Amino acid sequence: MADSHPLDEQLCFALYSASRAATSAYRESLADLGLTYTQYVTLLALWERDGQAVSELGTALRLDSGTLSPLLTRMVSLGLVERRRESTDARQVTVHLTEHGHELEHEIAALQRRVFAAVDMTPDELSMLRSLARRFCDAASGAPADQTTTPSSDEGASS
Helix, strand or coil, X not given: CCCCCCHXXXXXXXXXXXXXXXXXXXXXXXXXCCCCHHHHHHHHHHHHCCCEEHHHHHHHHCCCHHHHHHHHXXXXXXXXXXXXXXXXXXXXXXXEECHHXXXXXXXXXXXXXXXXXXXXXXXXXXXXXXXXXXXXXXXXXXXXXXXXCCCXXXXXXXX
């Protein structure tokens, strides 16, 4: 019987494989810093905008509260972030980088440069790939197209 759906022609498998490859490219260097990939992307979101409400951070990271809460608890125990209750609304909890969390930004930037250097793609290709991936995520999740497709000013890609 002929295979009418070859694995290497499936978009879902290409995206899955690319995600695993990207995570793997960071894993060893992040482990040297005592971080997981999810902790890394959480730091990225907070370096972009420190003091986010937990709900905003969850939306930015596309994580539900059942995943985000233990992640933040672990990051608090590692001294990377702290949670604060807002004085104007005690129900509102914001997440803030600690000094240690801020200090890791330079080491992470060096790690990103090493990963990007190992990828045989131009900054324009990486930017296009990122833009298409965001567009796909937005379409698949039903989010408005302009919500996360704004190009960033980094070196061509961020993961």
